[in-house]
Structure formats: structure tokens, C-alpha cells
Amino acid sequence: MLIHTLQTDFEMFFRVILACLLGCLIGWERERHRNIVTAGIRTYGAIALGSCAFGILSYYIAGGDPARMAAQVITGIGFLGGGIIFRQGDYVTGLTTAATLWATAAVGLAVAFGLYFVGFLISLLIYLLLYLPRLAWWKKISAK
Numbered sequence: 001m002l003i004h005t006l007q008t009d010f011e012m013f014f015r016v017i018l019a020c021l022l023g024c025l026i027g028w029e030r031e032r033h034r035n036i037v038t039a040g041i042r043t044y045g046a047i048a049l050g051s052c053a054f055g056i057l058s059y060y061i062a063g064g065d066p067a068r069m070a071a072q073v074i075t076g077i078g079f080l081g082g083g084i085i086f087r088q089g090d091y092v093t094g095l096t097t098a099a100t101l102w103a104t105a106a107v108g109l110a111v112a113f114g115l116y117f118v119g120f121l122i123s124l125l126i127y128l129l130l131y132l133p134r135l136a137w138w139k140k141i142s143a144k
Helices: 006-032 041-061 067-082 095-112 116-134 136-141
Strands: 086-088 091-093
Touching: 006 041, 006 095, 006 116, 041 067, 041 095, 067 095, 095 116, 116 136
Parallel strands: none
Antiparallel strands: 086 091
């Protein structure tokens, strides 16, 4: 059985806050360049925070087998993302939002398991993926 102390509580709280901030960073990038925001700071922050909290709880409650609840987080966010994707004729919308929500859950799980640097790098990569199409040199390369 794991020993639960006040120090453990503070570490868990730090992990949840860090995951939330990283998720908010991704959501902030989404909000900066869109007139209509369906998923922004609050959504991405909540996804990262929730997945981190479930990851921590799975480690401390599920007998040290974090894979059980982590697998359900992955499935649940995938289901949530599936509801975001819409198709109208040949036009599909919501794919980027669904994919980044799913990847943001990975940020929360990485932080939950103490992989802070990995969580930060995943956040940075998601942010760059979202920011890349706004760069002038990228627009020249990807012009149709």
C-alpha cells in the first residue's frame, strides 16, 4: 500500500496545476486565431486537468496499475472527439480540434505519471502544430 502524506498531496496538486496550465496554453493558441471559439482555454485546460487527475487517482486508488484508468481516459476523449467531427458533403470540420483534444489528454497523463518534461514537450509540439499554418514561410510552402 502506498503511504499517503501531505507532501504527496502537494505533489499531486502541483501535477494537476501544471497539466491544466499546459492544456490552457494549447487552448490559448486555439482562441487567439479564431473568431468563433468552440474549444479554447477552458476546454483544453479541463481536458489536461481531468486526464491528469484520473491518472493520479488510478495510480493511488487502482493498486498502482495506472494503465486501467489511463486506457479509459484515452477511450473517453476519443469518444468526445468523435462528437466534434462533422461532415457536410465533401467538407469535414472539427478534425484538428478532436485530434488536439486527444493529444492534450496525453499531456495530462504524462504529467500525472511524473513525466513533466515529456508533458511539456508534447504541449510544445501541439502548440507548434497549431501555430505552423500561420507562419508566412509555411503558407508559401503549402500553397495550392
